[in-house]
Amino acid sequence: MKNFSNRYIFLYVSGLVLLIAVTLTLVSLGLKPRREANVEREKMRQILKAAGYESNKDEVPNLSALEFQELAPEHYSIRCADGSLGEVVRVQGKGLWGPIWGYVALSSDRTTIKGVAFSHKSETPGLGAKITDDTFAKQFAGKKLYDADGLFVSVRVTPKGKEGQLSKENRVDAISGATITSRGVDKMLYDGLKEK
Secondary structure, eight states: OOOOOHHHHHHHHHHHHHHHHHHHHHHHHHHHHHHHHHHHHHHHHHHHHHTTOOOOTTOOOOTTTTTOEEEETTEEEEEOTTSOEEEEEEEEEEOSSSEEEEEEEEETTSSBEEEEEEEESSOOTTTGGGGGSHHHHHTTTTOBSBOTTSOBOOOEEEOTTOOTTOOGGGEEEOOTTOHHHHHHHHHHHHHHHHOO
């Protein structure tokens, strides 16, 4: 059995670590354009979903035909699937385990939600992760941001039986078993849409 000196082992391991680090860096740099393109494609898919379009993950429709225009960072004008002009706004907040975000399509007068598309980084599957389900998102269509007196109340995400004085036009049902994520969506919508 051959004995290696400590110096030899240190140099061998250092060289191996350096080789792996250089290789991983080159691979990461080589894949950066693809990663950025995938992020942009997912963003467009969520914007289109909020505006009422069902989109294939691999194709992006002709945006000029949709009269798509960026009004401000993360604030867009678009011709919605129902034919009306609307605005899509990005909102972001905190869920149970990490960030949550979404795109909200508003009517041109910014009083009514036309549609939403939410996403998350690490919510619990089967519970908080249900914010991405169509069943949850469809509740928001047609909901009003202002109450009967014209005051901004947003669309509140409330557990059944705890609606209080909120009109049915200003609330949706929370996700059962996902209280903290539901509260996160509620706060995200209130904070994100109040500014707009």
